[in-house]
Amino acid sequence: MDFEHSERAQHVIAQMERFMAEQVLPNEQTYYDQLANSSDFRQWRIPPVMEELKAKAKVAGLWNLFLPESEYGPGLDNRDYAPLAEITGRCAIAPEVFNCSAPDTGNMEVLVRYGTPEQRARWLEPLLAGEIRSGFGMTEPAVASSDATNMKATCEIQGDEVVINGLKWWTSGAGDPRCKILIFMGVTDAGANPHQRHSMVLVPIDAPGVKILRMLPVLNALDEPHGHGEVLFENVRVPRSHIILGPGRGFEIAQGRLGPGRIHHCMRLIGAAERALQRLCERGLGRVAFGKRLVELGSNGDIIANARLAIDQARLLTMRAAWALDKHGTFGALNDISAIKVVAPNVLQWVVDAAIQIHGGEGVADPELMRLLGMARALRLADGPDEVHRRQLTKRELGKYLRR
Ligand SMILES: Cc1cc2nc3c(=O)[nH]c(=O)nc-3n(C[C@H](O)[C@H](O)[C@H](O)COP(=O)(O)OP(=O)(O)OC[C@H]3O[C@@H](n4cnc5c(N)ncnc54)[C@H](O)[C@@H]3O)c2cc1C
Known part of the structure; x- marks a missing residue:
């Protein structure tokens, strides 16, 4: 198993880190300030800063990075895309800036792989251009x-x-x-x-x-x-x-669609967990109780170490799923995809919960921590609940012994 990123990917990673630091992160709050909060979805508007950031990302070539097909983007495989998706996972608005957000990515994959030339011209082209969703x-x-x-x-x-x-x-x-x-x-x-x-x-x-x-x-x-x-x-x-593709072929497409899409979510969740751990550490270092910094009290130090272990294990599992997907295709990677689909949201949920706890009362009022918690919780259900993926793993495990 080779997790080494190609030279091309290393170049894009460095470029993306710069773009995040210079363009996306400084504009995150502007995005939320420009969101007209309305409970009526018919009133929703796109914050203008999003289209400005998208235009800059497109010019920089940081666009449609999720598609391995080189005619539509830089042509990175899943192993090379994983660290890029992780970077976008640290900031809620980032995936869209690079035209790499769900559900468009999965839908574009469907049209690239199964669409007719007419379907691609009418729907894929404007999706690839970031003009529609x-x-x-x-x-x-x-x-x-x-x-x-x-x-x-x-x-x-x-x-x-x-x-x-x-x-x-x-x-x-x-x-x-x-x-x-x-x-x-x-x-x-x-x-x-x-x-x-x-x-x-x-x-x-x-x-x-x-x-x-x-x-x-x-x-x-x-x-x-x-x-x-x-x-x-x-x-x-x-x-x-x-x-x-044709009548009756919905399942065939669904399997193809959800393979890469599921691990894209997991890659982003690793970045989200890193962000939660950063918030945990910063808060724990910056506040004092009983004469000590919060990180020095009780088992808070162990919590930080355990979060690091959990995130790094999840990243390795994600890389294995990405590698298996590149090498064997969706059907050859089903068990790895199921494994990380269970692990990544649960790791994020655990780390965010710890970050909320160390923030005290402020933790449950913090918009970013609440967003990360919602993301983790929802992704334990979306694209198949934990139990359905565990079932896949159980079947394979028992299969080893039933065949004897
Ligand atoms: C934020 C969010 C976004 C979503 N986006 C989309 C989207 O864009 N498009 C779309 O089509 N769907 C989407 N979904 C739906 C999601 O995929 C479904 O909610 C999910 O597949 C579960 O289906 P269900 O809600 O009908 O739950 P049910 O099928 O009723 O399952 C309920 C519970 O039963 C248990 N269960 C089910 N099967 C098993 C099993 N084999 N073993 C043990 N326990 C089991 C699990 O605890 C499960 O959570 C989204 C969901 C969320 C929360």
């Missing part, structure tokens, strides 16, 4: 969606059209005023075997019959200006050519 509508309120074969919404083929009906929720990004396209997953053939029943269809968000009902809060935060939408589809008609 997108959503992914799979999860439904009525069924346990951690088992994707449960999905009940329909996309019925009628002649040259597809007729879409159903209620989706947790469609991340649906509240973003720039969101123009959703990838919808629904049943095309209820009689087929469970993994060939579903299709993925491109649905313009302004198509007649698409109704965004509300944004769901994550630990009471609406995550504006992107949001997580509950979206009703009522007799929505799109041309049959909007089906991706």
Whole structure:
């Protein structure tokens, strides 16, 4: 196993560190100051500083770094992308600055790998340019969606059209005023075997019959200006050519989409955990109780050491998953992806919790620590709950002995 970053990646890492220090971090507070806080998602606007930062990142070539295909960016593999995603994970606004944020990255991967030339021209090009954003509508309120074969919404083929009906929720990004396209997953053939029943269809968000009902809060935060939408589809008609890859091939695409996407999240979570540990250390060094600095009291020193151990272990596991993905593809890396998908959010959750604790009462009022906590908690559910990934690992472990 070789975790050495290529020369090209080392150059991009240095460039990115500089860009973060000079452009992104000094503008983070400006972004939040420019956010018009509104509980009504229809009022949401994009802070102008975001588009300014995106334009600068694009000029600097720090753009679409997540795609291994060299025709769309620097052409870095997952191993080389991991440290870059980690850097963006230290700051909530950074992934978007570099056009590397979910769910667009997963949706772009789908269009690059499975889209027709027409689908790519209409949707991939503006996504790659950072002109529009997108959503992914799979999860439904009525069924346990951690088992994707449960999905009940329909996309019925009628002649040259597809007729879409159903209620989706947790469609991340649906509240973003720039969101123009959703990838919808629904049943095309209820009689087929469970993994060939579903299709993925491109649905313009302004198509007649698409109704965004509300944004769901994550630990009471609406995550504006992107949001997580509950979206009703009522007799929505799109041309049959909007089906991706072909009818009944939704699962095939879902596996491909969630492989790299899952570890991109994990890479960013490592950066987020580093940020939480930095906050913990700074607070512990800067405050005194009972005549000593907080870091010198009780087991606070051990907590810092344990956080370092946990983060470094998670990073190594992430690198192994990235390496396996590059070497063996999504299907050859499933166990490694599941392993890090369990470990990374739990490590972040634990480190943020420790950072909150050392901040005392201020900890639960600190916007950054709350954002990091929300991120960790949500990612123990999104892209498959912990238990579903543990199940994958258990199966492999028991398989070693059952085969004997
Ligand atoms: C912030 C956020 C963003 C999201 N973004 C998107 C998005 O953009 N698009 C999208 O389609 N979805 C999205 N999701 C939805 C997410 O993927 C689902 O919530 C997740 O797959 C679980 O589905 P469910 O909520 O229906 O829970 P259920 O399937 O009802 O599961 C509930 C619980 O049951 C338990 N459980 C389930 N299976 C097992 C098992 N095998 N063994 C033991 N226990 C088990 C687990 O504790 C699990 O948490 C998002 C979710 C969140 C929180």
